[in-house]
Amino acid sequence: MKLAGIVLALFVLGQTPTIQYFRTGSTILKEAGQWEKYSRGEKPDSLDSISYFQGYVSGVLDAEGQSIKTPERFTVDQACAIVARFLSQAKTT
Numbered sequence: 001m002k003l004a005g006i007v008l009a010l011f012v013l014g015q016t017p018t019i020q021y022f023r024t025g026s027t028i029l030k031e032a033g034q035w036e037k038y039s040r041g042e043k044p045d046s047l048d049s050i051s052y053f054q055g056y057v058s059g060v061l062d063a064e065g066q067s068i069k070t071p072e073r074f075t076v077d078q079a080c081a082i083v084a085r086f087l088s089q090a091k092t093t
């Protein structure tokens with residue numbers, strides 16, 4: 001009976017959009033482009049995508065902890081600029 005409950009829970013959870021919702025590389029690339037627009041002072045298409053991109057970059061930095069060495073006063077905007085530049089260069093190669 002316990003096994004049936006677990007299988008049912010996995011089936012139900014597997015059908016919810018939150019479990020299946022992940023950003024693709026192309027989506028993150030688009031969000032990086034929106035962030036670049038915003039950082040240049042241009043009006044972006046979506047502030048949500050900028051917030052997500054900043055959060056994504058911050059989350060990776062937080063998750064990696066000490067393995068990524070950054071200067072003491074390193075900002076999220078500096079990290080976003082580096083990631084956005086890398087993604088735009090990777091797209092062209």
